[in-house]
Amino acid sequence: MNFSRFQVPFPIDEPYAKKVAYFSMEFAVHQPLKIYSGGLGYLSGSHLRSAYELRQNLIGIGILWKYGYYDQARNPDQTLNVQWNEKIYNFLEDTGIKFQIEIHGHPVWVKALYLNPETFKSAPLFLLSTDLPENDYVSQTITHRLYDANVATKVAQFILLGVGGAKLIDELNFNPDVYHLNEAHGFSAAFYLYRKFGFNKEEVKRRLVFTTHTPEEAGNEKHNLDLCYKMGYFCGLPLEEVRQLTGTTGDQFDHSLSALRFARLANGVSQLHGEVSRKMWNKYEGICEIKAITNAQNWHYWADKQLYNFADTHNEAGFIDRKNYLKKRAFEIVSDQAGKIFDPNVLTIVWARRFAGYKRADLITRDKERFRALMANTKYPVQIIWAGKPYPVDYPAINDFNFLVNLSKEFPNVAVCTGYELGLSKRLKQASDIWLNNPRVPREASGTSGMTAAMNGSVNFSTHDGWICEFINHGNNGFLVPPVDYENMSTPEQDAYDLEKLYDILENQILPLYYENPNVWRQIVINGMRDVRWQFDSNRMAKEYYEIMYK
Template sequence: MNFENFTIPFDINPEYSKKVAYFSMEFAIDQALKIYSGGLGFLAGSHMRSAYNLKQDLVGIGILWKFGYYDQARNHDQTLQPTWTKKMYSFLVDTGIKFQIEIHSAPVWVKAYYLDPEIFHTAPMFFLSTDVPENDHVSKTISHRLYDANESTKLAQYILLGKGGAKLLDEIKLTRDVYHLNEAHGLPAAFYLLKKFGGDLAKVKEKLVFTTHTPEEAGNEKHDLFLCHNMSYFSGLSIEEVRAIEGEQDDRFNHSLCALKVARIANGVSQLHGKVSRKMWNKYPGICEIKAITNAQEFKYWADKPLYDAKDENDTMTFDFRKKHLKKRTFKIVADQTGNLFDPNVFTIVWARRFAGYKRADILLHDKERFEKLLNNPKYPVQIIWAGKPYPMDYSAISTFNTLVEESKNHKNMAVLTGYELALSKALKQGSDLWLNNPRVPREASGTSGMTAAMNGSVNLSTDDGWIPEFAKNGVNGFVVPQADYENMSVYDQDNFDLENLYNVLENEILPMYYDQPDKWRKVQQQAMDDVKTAFNSDRMADEYYKQIYA
């Protein structure tokens, strides 16, 4: 294949002929390609699959992480141990393309690898690496670990994605009308383009669009402006010129704010998040319009087809049998990892996602007495599974994970699993009856795991955050706890309010329905499967990006 003059290797649907480059730090494409950490990657992976389904003129640009995010292993006492293993991928094509970009005032070599669309049915994708013999050791490590904890390395990674990705498009002579930044990590692309267009900011704005995923200002990354400048983040712009663009005199460079100043249009990732983002950023002059396009996941990849077939044929016996079969299959993983034998006839709750403080993994354990009662209820037995990858340097999240592991040693119907990647994620959605999601409102921008749970007949129990307000009809296709007055309540009071309501819904509505009214429970499952199928399929999302953001 000729990468000197690259062309999209399939016929483009004329509806989607605008030429787009999509920049993301992580993509969850397949279990075998470990270059993602969590929701941002799951979303980007589904977006790439849908771009392929719709035959859009879109190319994905990411980084080939030599050690991935990390491999989740266990210490001898079952607690969490992050390990880093070198990854090898025979299905990626070495393009033979190598070029240099400036990082920290020095030239760094960048090599490009290609993922053919037919391998995993995605948009054509390019992955960048600095792990080449021409680079010194420090430069090689830029593409080693996703979200490296070292501040300089992290900034170098953003430069590699943004500046490296934009330069790659020039190297392969692939003209793009739109540069789509999925989060602000790829922002150095804007400064690369600014230099390329001779300082014409209006020209950069024409091409740049930005998706923000962070619903609170403190969560948006800020780094020392002078460090960013020394790292060659701004492609030669002076501190004064950067300040003029960002519009702030602060010594901390606000990546998201700057992205909102240099993009033509931006979007939040749920309707609620769009509202929260507009309220949060509108106090700054000169930001672009912030729309909302609700995240989604690819139906074809995630949904269990036999379960949908049984539902569509109104075959309740086959439907129940299939769900039980999926549970049995998942419980083999539970037994293999923990030695606990779970029962497919018992109601199974799963909490599985990235371990972040606001997601409150251990909220049910805040009332120890009630938790014991829940796990030891002879009338309505339950089984409960946790899984998720804390950030390897987030010691508070790791401590939460380890606390759950310790607690699980006291209960044969409680398990904590490791290795929460695409394959385990899919298994847990298939093997759960209830998908528990309890972030502190309004801190979850979207939260897509509940969508793919619903695609596998797992019912959502959630706080009213992210995508849930657009989907949930309480008691009809899922369960939503009443919303706390989160603007006026302390975090402590909000947590207690949500805890009380989660238990009330579980004990008084969900468990009695599952055990005493199985037909009614099945109706809720199937209603969720119907409601999620089109509205939260990423084909809808990829189409909306073209019509509302790229157009």
């Protein structure tokens, strides 16, 4: 492999000839490569798989995290224990490329590793590491932990992804037509390109597109302007010039807002999120147009093909048997972790995704009486599984996780699993009859986990947010908490309304249907599988990026 004149090593399809470099802080390509935390990584991993399937001229630029996000283990009492274990990746190739970038006033060595497209059937992926003997210990730690809690380390990571990524592309002589930032983490690339193209902002703008994933201003990364300057984020540009280029007025540097002012085009990740983003950012001057491309997941990687085959050939017995087998197999993991034997004939609810306050993992448990009655119901029995990783220093989210662990000890039909990564994610989707998704509206930009659940014969039950607004037809392919005027509700009012509706739909629609009308239930499952098949397959999404963002 010649890395000094790099070309995508497979024939390119004509509509996708334009060269694209796709920057992301995390990529969830396959279980053995643990360099992701949640939805952003799942999305970029599916994007790379679809770029490979469609033969697109696209390469991924990311970081090789020595300890990953973290390993989710347990304390002696079963509560969450955060572990940092070194990862070994013999399947990555050393490109032989080494170069220096400046961070905090001194040179840091960077090396590039390569994930061959044929290893996991994805677009070429280059991963940067500073974990080299040539670097001092502090520089080595830049690529130790994804989203390091130390602010200076995090800014250094942003510089590595942006400046280091843009410099790597020059080392490869790849010369992309488009630099695509998946979130603003790699925005420092814009300053490197600004210098490269003769301090001409328009030349950078022509090449830069930006995907935003955060539907509220507070959630977008901001750092002290002086800190960013001292760390070398602006590639040596004087602060006055930085302020002028990005429109920064205060002492906080807003990465997303600056990206919106530097990019030719930006996009939200669902139609609703596009609207929310335009409303949120349009009060600022000088931002680019914000379009919407709804996130999607890679069908070939995620879907259970046998379930689809039985559905397509109207083989009812085969379909029932296959779903039963998938549940049984997943329940082996539950019994191994929780010591509980779950029944494949019982309606199984799964809530599994990244733990964050607005996602309300514990919502269904907040009405204690109703929850106890639900778990004790012998006419319509229910099993519930929770799983997901909180950010390792998000103590309220860890508290929620531990609350559910302790609650599960009281019930034989409740389990909390650890190690929620790609492998467990797929198994739990296959285990579930109901994929429960109850974020506070409109705080979920897209929330793609329900797509892959539907691809494995699970029915989405959700609040009206993110991609769900484009998918659910209540009672036909899923179930929806009916939206109300949330904007004029307080947070406790919103939570109370959603909780009441959730129980109402579960007790009066879902449970009777599952147990008393299995044929109609199965039709809802199959409708969901069919409706998600094309519209929410990442091949559609990867195609739209070329048609809308890169053209």
